[in-house]
Amino acid sequence: MDQLGTLIGVAIAYGLIFGLGEWFLRVLADRLDARLQAGWRWLTLPIVAILSFAGFLVLRPFILDQPRTPVWFAMALIAAGLLVTGATALGYAGVALGRWFVAVLRGR
Numbered sequence: 001m002d003q004l005g006t007l008i009g010v011a012i013a014y015g016l017i018f019g020l021g022e023w024f025l026r027v028l029a030d031r032l033d034a035r036l037q038a039g040w041r042w043l044t045l046p047i048v049a050i051l052s053f054a055g056f057l058v059l060r061p062f063i064l065d066q067p068r069t070p071v072w073f074a075m076a077l078i079a080a081g082l083l084v085t086g087a088t089a090l091g092y093a094g095v096a097l098g099r100w101f102v103a104v105l106r107g108r
Contacts, residue, residue: 017081021085028048045089049093052085053083059082063076
């Protein structure tokens with residue numbers, strides 16, 4: 001029974017981290033899209049990735065080697081969510097770059 005509780009707790013934590021990361025991605029991308037002009041919108045995902053990884057690096061010293069308090073858990077959750085956001089943004093940007101490269105090679 002103890003292992004089942006641990007499994008459920010870990011599954012909930014992973015769900016929160018990925019949900020928070022996707023929410024960060026959506027909010028940052030929407031705000032950047034609203035501010036960038038049409039010709040510069042291709043930079044949205046790389047900028048989101050840079051901002052997300054920078055946010056993680058800012059939070060990192062506050063998480064490492066600190067006592068485990070509720071604030072620590074909240075910052076760790078946010079930091080992990082920022083890593084998910086950065087990785088997802090880089091993945092989406094890489095797919096878009098690949099599509100563009102294939103289109104250039106085909107002559108479109």
